Amino acid sequence: MTALQGGTPASPLPQAEAALPPGWRLLCRDEVDGTNATLVRWAEGRGAPFDGAPAEGVVLVADQQTAGRGRQGRDWHSPPGNLYVSVLLDGAAGPARLAEVGFVAGVALAEAVAALMPAAAPALKWPNDLLLDGRKVAGLLLETALGTDGGPWLVLGLGVNLAWAPPRGPEMAFPPGRLADAGPAPGRDALLAALVPRLAVWLAVWRHQGFAPIRAAWLERAHGLGGPIEARLGTGKRHGVFADIDPDGALVLDTETGRERLLAADIHFPDRDP
């Protein structure tokens, strides 16, 4: 197994290990191409370091990623010091509902940061970026995969800037930031130990009660609700007021010509942008 394929074991994260929900397991690697890409391969039966079928709750942390990705194939610079983690989740809810898990994870991450940094006020940028003091400090990316038995999997990937932030790129709605910019910041181990149990709890809420409580918790931390936004789509730009999110998580945009639902877009906030 080369480093690019699955990495070699790295130093453990004892707090996170101790905080794992029953049945979950934590794998730490020194370097992988991407934690999402690696977990997708493992879920699809290629190169998994464990015997038997994959199971929900495989948590893969890498010290660094050589080919970390964001939306639209953008690079996610991944030097050592930040948290790069992906979690394998049961995808049985089906593709039509799995996008809701991005909101589940966003809420869990915001709560974890709020618990560790009481003076900070983390906010969520639709659909699931984490903002701290007007800077983007974390991003999420979810991908579905198909197991060898045909079973669907969902790979949830999170990148959280703890010690390092990239320079601002032209397409970034907010300047990148680090947790450390907003006060004494947790390390990877403490953050993961706070995040994973909250993720498990919010997943259970989602599975038993549906998206409504997730949506409510997300809206409490929503950035820019009720204000003007510019949505950049692959096919153009839309301007309007960020009115709400739908019962399925779609952004509800009130434009001069009526109400629209957005399912995939980069959201910019004209008030703040240069």
Next chain:
Amino acid sequence: MTTIDHDAVRQLAELLDDTGLTEIEYQTDEVRIRVAKSAPAVSYMAAPVGAAAPAAASADAAGEADPASHPGAIKAPMVGVVYVAPEPGAPPFVQVGDSISKGQTLFLIEAMKTFNPVRAEVGGRITRILVGDGQAVEYGEPLVIVE
């Protein structure tokens, strides 16, 4: 009433036609049967003769029926935005004329940063691609025809 008296219903229906009435009710000690035909029902019966022909003709003229009903249509498994390539600027997953195998990735659909590969349910040759890059699609919307 334990069984439907088909003969009675049929006789009443014939009576309706013969008399031009729209409703007849027949009652005995044991049963009451009401047979009615409404004006909309009559026009519905008449409509297909005139309406179906143009629809069939236009489908023939276009060389196709509704793509959604095509047996080789692969449909969107979720609402979202379609991407024809793994990332902007990259070569598309598939093009018209390509031979594909079952399980091959044809598109990505994104909803709120969740990326879902759309895979071929069958092997074959791609004869039509019905969506463009960045297009929003509804659940069940046909994406591609494989024959």
